[in-house]
Amino acid sequence: MSSNYIHLSEVEKHITEDDLWFIKDLKVYDITKFVDQHPGGVDTLLSVAGKDGTSDFNAVGHSDSAVEELARYYIGDVHPDDAEKVQQVSIKASNNYFGIAAVLALVAICAFFIFRP
Secondary structure, three states: OOOOEEOHHHHOOOEEOOEEEEEEOOEEEEOHHHHHHOOOOHHHHHOOOOOEOHHHHHHHOOOHHHHHHHHOOEEEEEOHHHHHHHHHHHHHHHHHHHHHHHHHHHHHHHHHHHHOO
């Protein structure tokens, strides 16, 4: 593991388009130089700025080249003292995605029965 640990409180300071860090899989990335190149736009990146974006990143299904590109911006690991907190937030975010998916599936099923011939 890297000896370059970064506290969550430090990551949380980097939340602007001109200074943007985020966490994925307990690794910290400074993606400031990538903001203008991101196909999803600035707002997508700002939504994960200063926090764990693991669930958001994985939900999109990024290509292998996108994952390789992200590696270029790696600056360190989340400090072990903060790892549990980051993982708890990530689990809550994953559960939110599951809830949204469940609601959408229910709506689709209802629509099928309502609108079938």
